[in-house]
Amino acid sequence: MSKSVTAFRIIAFLEGVSYILLLFIATPIKYFGNDPQYVKLLGMPHGLLFIAYIVMAILISKAMKWSDRTLWIVLVAAIIPFGTFYIDKTYLKNAHG
Template sequence: MLKLLPVFRLVALLEGVSYLLLLFIATPIKYFYEDPQYVKLLGMPHGILFMAYVVFAVLISNDMKWPTRTLWIVLIASVIPFGTFYIDKKYLTKASRA
């Protein structure tokens, strides 16, 4: 299952970028310029990436022998801006080198 680690890292990166684009680009455009097009465009890919992030985190947690607390930190980080980048740096980079 650790073969999934590089895929999880990619999903985490893409999920983090899509979240930031949604929060800091698409949402302000929607409310300040009354143009919801970008939210519609980014919303579905971000939702799919978010669900993939959660599934991969749960699958990988057993193989990496994460305690329940670590799994919760990884999951909660997905709803915090820049959280997935922190998770990649703190938990995933070390594991991919080992």
């Protein structure tokens, strides 16, 4: 497995975890507990990881010879909770890009 695929897998994992924490923990605390500190704490790292995920997906798609459809699935997965974990299992785990 190439270093770029390994780096993308790590970014995908971290992006997925940050999204889940933001969506299911920080946001409810913000609105139900009236405490926005966790959204502020997680928002910026998640945003940076999201951007890194998108850029890495586009770069890796060329090396892995993904079709436009596959790239689209990988990109859309970033906005679906647990989507990046599906991408890792389906497209990256056994990749040789």
